[in-house]
Structure formats: structure tokens, C-alpha cells
Amino acid sequence: RPLRDAGAQVVLGDLKERSSLDAACQGVETVITTANSAARGGEDNPQTVDLEGNRHLIDEALAAGVKQFIFVSALTADPNSPIPFMQAKGQTEDYLRGSRLPYTILAPNGYMEVWIGMVVGMPTMMGQPVTIVGGGRRKHSFISVGDVAAFILAAIGNPAAINQKLLLGGPHPFSFRDAVAIYERVLGHQIQVSSVAPGEPVPGLPETMAQVVAGLDTYDSPLEMTETTRTFGIRLTPLEEVVRRTVTSAASA
Numbered sequence: 001r002p003l004r005d006a007g008a009q010v011v012l013g014d015l016k017e018r019s020s021l022d023a024a025c026q027g028v029e030t031v032i033t034t035a036n037s038a039a040r041g042g043e044d045n046p047q048t049v050d051l052e053g054n055r056h057l058i059d060e061a062l063a064a065g066v067k068q069f070i071f072v073s074a075l076t077a078d079p080n081s082p083i084p085f086m087q088a089k090g091q092t093e094d095y096l097r098g099s100r101l102p103y104t105i106l107a108p109n110g111y112m113e114v115w116i117g118m119v120v121g122m123p124t125m126m127g128q129p130v131t132i133v134g135g136g137r138r139k140h141s142f143i144s145v146g147d148v149a150a151f152i153l154a155a156i157g158n159p160a161a162i163n164q165k166l167l168l169g170g171p172h173p174f175s176f177r178d179a180v181a182i183y184e185r186v187l188g189h190q191i192q193v194s195s196v197a198p199g200e201p202v203p204g205l206p207e208t209m210a211q212v213v214a215g216l217d218t219y220d221s222p223l224e225m226t227e228t229t230r231t232f233g234i235r236l237t238p239l240e241e242v243v244r245r246t247v248t249s250a251a252s253a
Contacts, residue, residue: 015053016043018060025057025064030156032070033057038085038114038208046208050088058092058099068162069101070155072148075109075167075221083215085208093165104161106151108168109221110212112142112242116179118205119213120191121243124183125250129192131202133210134217136176136195141169141223144237154232161232169223171236176216179239186243 003010013020015035025031037049054071061069077089096103110116123130151168155161174182177193184191196202198214205213229236 015056016048018056021057021060022064025060025066028061028064028066030068030070031057031061031066032072032152032156034072034152036072036085036089038206038212040206046084046088050085051091054088054092055095058096058101062099062101067102068104068156069096069099070104070106070152071096072152073105073107073165075107075169075223076215077107083211085212086215102162104155104163105165106148106155106168107165108143108148109140109170109223110142110216111145111148112170112237112239113145113246115209115213115216116142116176116239116242117246118209119176119202120179120183121246122204124180124187124191125247128203129194130180131204132176132180132193132195133200133202133213134195134198136193136217138217138220139173139175139178140216140221141171141173141225142239143168143170144242147234147237150234151232154234158232166228167223168228169221169225171225171238173220173222174239179243182240182243186240186247 011024013024033054035049035053037044037046058069071092073089073093074086077086077093079087079090079094081087081090093105120130148168180191180193198217202210202213225236
């Protein structure tokens with residue numbers, strides 16, 4: 001409904017059904033795909049959506065003569081990753097590069113609203129303990145979803161983005177425990193935290209997300225964003241701003 005209200009023409013399709021994508025690509029100059037299976041389940045999984053589904057979309061975009069294909073991947077996407085989600089993302093990047101389509105690959109670090117929101121924000125706002133995988137002290141340059149959207153818009157038709165892979169992160173690296181501390185500061189009370197070993201279920205998280213969170217506890221991923229933000233004219237959003245917005249929204253709901 002919000003898209004229609006904004007004047008967009010909505011065409012329904014399913015990445016798992018290539019024939020449903022033909023109408024969506026006809027007459028289109030730029031295709032942007034942000035679709036992924038991370039928070040879904042059932043028939044929507046890394047194989048059917050992130051790998052096969054995106055290949056269907058790339059093939060249809062090529063057939064339709066699309067001028068730019070913008071693929072939102074992930075920072076740790078790797079065709080040889082042991083994590084199916086990241087493996088599918090990495091294989092899709094390779095497929096896109098070999099497709100002859102002019103492309104832009106955006107490889108953001110984890111989304112603040114998704115990963116911090118699911119691991120820390122959701123249980124906190126429900127009055128439940130936060131469950132962290134492993135030590136929860138590895139630092140990552142998580143980025144706001146809105147900032148990634150801004151990079152997408154800035155990349156459309158931009159020569160600096162054509163046939164490029166852009167690594168995207170937030171203004172400062174932080175850990176899950178740092179995120180807990182920010183929620184505590186914003187809310188004004190202590191949050192109970194428990195820990196599980198990698199591979200154990202995490203309350204409230206789909207299996208794919210739990211796998212990724214476990215992986216995040218094995219490395220740090222700080223990113224220097226000064227040159228990239230200057231090139232594309234983007235202001236990065238700090239985590240505390242996202243947390244305050246989330247808390248305010250929950251309080252007014």
C-alpha cells in the first residue's frame with residue numbers, strides 16, 4: 001500500500017518462479033534486489049531464494065535489456081562459506097559478474113535494525129533476557145537499513161558505482177555487548193544477558209540468523225567509510241540514534 005500511495009506500479013512476482021518475473025523486468029532500466037531468506041523459513045531458504053531466486057531475476061533482467069542491476073549482498077558473502085546464506089550470496093555475486101549486465105554489488109555489514117534489533121532489541125522491549133552467542137565481544141561495523149537504502153539511490157546511474165562492489169558499514173564498530181550497553185543507557189535500566197555456545201538454538205531467532213550470529217563471534221569487521229561516504233554523499237547513522245528511534249516508536253505504539 002505505501003508503494004502504491006507513493007505512485008509506484010506494483011507487479012507481483014516470486015523469485016522462486018522465474019516466469020513470474022518477466023513482467024516486472026519489462027521496460028525497466030534499473031533492477032534492485034534486496035530480497036533474502038534470512039528471517040523467513042520453509043520454502044524460502046538460501047538455496048531457493050538467495051541462490052536460485054536471484055539467478056532467475058538476473059536472467060530475466062538480462063533478457064529484458066536492463067541497464068543496471070543492483071544486488072544487495074553481504075560483507076562476508078563467500079561462494080565457499082560454510083554458512084549456506086553467505087555461500088548463496090557469494091555465488092550470486094559471481095553469477096552477476098559473469099552475466100554481462102552492468103552491475104553494482106552493495107556488500108553491507110549486518111543491519112542494525114535486523115541483527116541488533118532481533119538479538120538485543122526484541123527481547124529487551126518484551127522484558128526478556130538477551131541471549132548472546134559466545135562472548136558477544138567481537139566488534140562489527142553494523143549499518144542502518146536506511147543508510148543502505150541511501151547508498152542504493154546514490155548508486156543508480158552513478159558511474160562511480162557501475163561494475164563495482166561497495167563494502168558498506170556504519171560510523172563505528174561495536175559488539176553485541178556494546179549494543180546491550182546502549183539499550184541500557186537509553187532505557188535507564190540494566191538488561192539481563194545470557195550466553196549460548198555456537199550451534200545452540202537462540203530464542204526468537206530463525207536457524208539461518210542463528211548461524212550468522214554464531215559466525216559473527218569468530219571475527220571482527222571494522223570498516224573505514226570516509227572515502228565511500230564522501231563519494232556518494234551519505235551521512236552514516238550511529239547505533240544510539242537507531243535505538244532511540246526504536247524505543248520511541250515502541251512507546252508510542
